[in-house]
Amino acid sequence: MSPSDVHIVELDVRPHLSKKLEPFQLIMDTVRGLQHEDVFVLHAPFKPTPLLGILKLKGYSSTSERRSSDHWVTTFVHKKNKTGAAACSAVVLSGSEVNSEPDSDEESASCHGHPEEQTVAIENTEPPQSPTVILDNRGLEPPQPMIRTLAALERCKPGEIVLIHNDRVPVFLIEELNNLGCTYTVEDQTDGTAKVRIEKG
Numbered sequence: 562m563s564p565s566d567v568h569i570v571e572l573d574v575r576p577h578l579s580k581k582l583e584p585f586q587l588i589m590d591t592v593r594g595l596q597h598e599d600v601f602v603l604h605a606p607f608k609p610t611p612l613l614g615i616l617k618l619k620g621y622s623s624t625s626e627r628r629s630s631d632h633w634v635t636t637f638v639h640k641k642n643k644t645g646a647a648a649c650s651a652v653v654l655s656g657s658e659v660n661s662e663p664d665s666d667e668e669s670a671s672c673h674g675h676p677e678e679q680t681v682a683i684e685n686t687e688p689p690q691s692p693t694v695i696l697d698n699r700g701l702e703p704p705q706p707m708i709r710t711l712a713a714l715e716r717c718k719p720g721e722i723v724l725i726h727n728d729r730v731p732v733f734l735i736e737e738l739n740n741l742g743c744t745y746t747v748e749d750q751t752d753g754t755a756k757v758r759i760e761k762g
Contacts, residue, residue: 570595573604575632585704586733592616601637608633611708614715618741693722699754700728707734714743714761723759730755 572591574584588603595601601621603609608625613635616623621637628634694713698706706727711734713723725731730747734757738745742762749755 567600568596568598569600569602571602571604575604575606578606583704585708588612589737592619595639597639597641599639600642603635603637605633605635606631609635611712614712615708618711618715693724696723696725698725698727704733706731707737710734710759711737714741714759717761719761721761723761725757725759727755727757729753731757 570591572588574588577584577587592601603612608627613623613625616637620640622640623635623637625633625635694717696706696709696713698709701709706725710723710725710731717723730749735745735747738759743759744762745757745759747755747757
């Protein structure tokens with residue numbers, strides 16, 4: 562497949578961010594409309610590190626390239642797209658060959674969370690249970706709670722548990738959990754907050 566045969570879907574969120582608008586939902590809406598053979602090219606003023614983990618959960622590998630101090634180009638290719646990666650690399654690099662930075666497992670696994678994020682082992686007389694990641698997302702502005710939770714899930718193995726405490730029931734997160742095949746329970750708190758127990762599928 563040559564670069565001209567690749568179906569590239571481009572999205573530039575720099576205008577949104579310059580207007581103080583949150584582009585996360587726009588990005589996710591674009592991703593939902595992609596076919597596996599599509600290549601998604603995102604233009605942003607910075608490297609979208611949390612997004613890399615979220616889309617990795619959805620089966621996308623990524624390569625980020627810094628073209629200028631306020632222009633990063635991140636290319637996402639689905640794992641089912643066997644021929645798009647090489648051809649797309651030619652497309653992206655034809656624009657500029659500056660600081661190409663492939664996403665790595667080490668980077669995806671790095672924790673960009675808060676000190677209150679902790680991993681604990683649940684002790685029980687039953688066989689050892691999976692480690693649980695506990696996230697207190699209260700007081701964070703959207704979409705940070707969702708990004709933190711999905712990033713934590715990305716680091717977990719199937720069957721492991723993530724417990725989150727949010728200011729409210731995370732409606733958009735629950736939609737993503739359904740898409741990802743995760744099981745969850747929501748517990749409303751007396752103060753209006755919500756705790757969600759998520760098991761990675």
